[in-house]
Amino acid sequence: MITGVSAWTRSAATADPSAAAYRAAVAGLQDELGALPAGEPVRLRKRTSNLFRVRRRAGGSALDVDAFAGVLSIDPDARSADVLGMTTYRDLVTATLPHGLAPLVVPQLGTITLGGAVAGLGIESTSFRAGYPHESVLEMDVLTGDGRVVTARRDNEHADLFIGFPNSYGSLGYALRLTIALEPVAPYVRLRHLRFSDPEPAADALASITRTRTWQGEPVDYLDAVALAPDRVVVVLGRGVPSAPYTSDYTGTKVFWRSLAERSEDYLSIHDYLWRWDTDWFWCSRGLGVQHPAIRPLVPRALKRSEGYWAAIAALRRSRAIDAYDRVRGRQREFVIQDVEIPVGRLPEFLARFDAEVGMRPVWLCPIRQHDPGVRWTLFSLDPHTTYVNVGFWGSVDVPVGTPAGTLNRRVEALVTECAGHKSLYSDSFYSREEFARLYGGEDYAELKARYDPGSRLPDMYDKCVAAR
Numbered sequence: 267m268i269t270g271v272s273a274w275t276r277s278a279a280t281a282d283p284s285a286a287a288y289r290a291a292v293a294g295l296q297d298e299l300g301a302l303p304a305g306e307p308v309r310l311r312k313r314t315s316n317l318f319r320v321r322r323r324a325g326g327s328a329l330d331v332d333a334f335a336g337v338l339s340i341d342p343d344a345r346s347a348d349v350l351g352m353t354t355y356r357d358l359v360t361a362t363l364p365h366g367l368a369p370l371v372v373p374q375l376g377t378i379t380l381g382g383a384v385a386g387l388g389i390e391s392t393s394f395r396a397g398y399p400h401e402s403v404l405e406m407d408v409l410t411g412d413g414r415v416v417t418a419r420r421d422n423e424h425a426d427l428f429i430g431f432p433n434s435y436g437s438l439g440y441a442l443r444l445t446i447a448l449e450p451v452a453p454y455v456r457l458r459h460l461r462f463s464d465p466e467p468a469a470d471a472l473a474s475i476t477r478t479r480t481w482q483g484e485p486v487d488y489l490d491a492v493a494l495a496p497d498r499v500v501v502v503l504g505r506g507v508p509s510a511p512y513t514s515d516y517t518g519t520k521v522f523w524r525s526l527a528e529r530s531e532d533y534l535s536i537h538d539y540l541w542r543w544d545t546d547w548f549w550c551s552r553g554l555g556v557q558h559p560a561i562r563p564l565v566p567r568a569l570k571r572s573e574g575y576w577a578a579i580a581a582l583r584r585s586r587a588i589d590a591y592d593r594v595r596g597r598q599r600e601f602v603i604q605d606v607e608i609p610v611g612r613l614p615e616f617l618a619r620f621d622a623e624v625g626m627r628p629v630w631l632c633p634i635r636q637h638d639p640g641v642r643w644t645l646f647s648l649d650p651h652t653t654y655v656n657v658g659f660w661g662s663v664d665v666p667v668g669t670p671a672g673t674l675n676r677r678v679e680a681l682v683t684e685c686a687g688h689k690s691l692y693s694d695s696f697y698s699r700e701e702f703a704r705l706y707g708g709e710d711y712a713e714l715k716a717r718y719d720p721g722s723r724l725p726d727m728y729d730k731c732v733a734a735r
Contacts (some may be wrong), residue, residue, distance in 0.1 A: 351442050370397075460498050473611075554578055
């Protein structure tokens with residue numbers, strides 16, 4: 267077993283983290299929570315966030331969780347890792363790849379934390395065969411709202427928390443440590459780009475590959491797609507290979523998403539493949555001018571990563587530069603930033619109606635199927651026997667001046683429900699409390715809340731994801 271890979275920062279942790287150091291950090295966090303005034307709301311103070319909700323200024327006290335970032339150990343034989351909850355996937359992958367291993371699902375942005383992906387919903391191009399990040403969790407230590415730290419597994423007395431924690435968004439507790447399964451990965455990935463002029467055959471291809479994990483007799487290890495236009499869909503097949511005739515680099519002057527329309531085959535190192543969308547934040551860096559041929563060479567590689575874009579967006583929000591620009595041009599815009607899961611059979615219908623009512627391209631398409639159909643995860647109502655496609659769209663749309671805020675986002679929510687889909691909660695939501703309860707756990711959530719946060723120290727899920735706008 268390999269130990270000592272860590273980014274711990276508190277004095278309780280040393281350069282060689284151990285079980286004792288972890289226990290000391292847990293005790294310190296519990297003491298910090300216990301010292302807060304009774305009944306005062308509690309939240310986390312974190313260096314990074316991948317939430318896009320417009321939120322009021324947070325109240326209550328913030329717990330310092332810097333100590334809970336780092337990889338405690340990797341067991342190459344068991345293909346597992348013991349990881350602290352605030353560890354970013356970039357740091358996690360940096361620790362596992364030297365062993366030829368990776369998490370079963372590595373979300374697209376390197377700043378996403380393991381605990382965040384499990385408390386929310388993470389996906390990527392292995393999700394057609396591996397499901398969600400939480401499905402590879404073997405056990406986890408959770409700090410609950412009443413101050414306990416409980417170890418939850420599928421087969422112990424906290425199994426209800428284990429299956430209720432995913433999609434709870436910090437309303438039941440915070441994952442401090444997780445043991446996760448890993449899988450072997452090849453050093454390179456060969457990509458094939460299949461082009462379709464109609465979303466219906468593209469959806470059929472996604473469904474077929476998810477079912478068989480092959481295309482024309484060849485195994486498929488990675489699968490996603492991009493709808494560049496209503497009549498241009500590129501399905502990207504990836505296969506791990508031991509060697510490559512060349513490797514492309516999309517961290518410098520080239521742009522990955524543009525390559526999908528320019529070439530039919532490509533090779534990337536496994537590292538660069540896992541982070542292919544982190545550079546340029548899919549295609550969203552266009553809005554910051556980073557993809558302009560004259561500007562791109564001047565931008566350091568380190569700034570063309572999700573951390574750099576988060577910093578830029580935060581600065582724009584603080585300065586209100588976007589609002590000022592819209593006033594000058596006499597227009598109004600609505601940000602439509604959503605990830606939704608649509609049954610693959612309804613995907614062409616959803617895209618057609620989305621084009622008619624919102625109109626935004628490109629959009630990301632990532633098939634996903636629950637890895638273990640025998641588990642009913644409490645807080646999201648996906649049919650475990652159905653293949654879904656995550657449709658990701660992130661940008662803004664000009665709307666008539668005077669349009670009520672959230673008009674397009676409300677329409678997207680209605681469209682998702684009409685198509686028997688599911689919406690992720692990392693961005694603005696507009697559901698009524700009754701509809702939210704029907705879609706996200708209802709009485710089951712209330713029972714979990716009563717057991718693990720009876721004093722309501724942690725934010726209620728609806729209040730945090732909807733009402734806190």
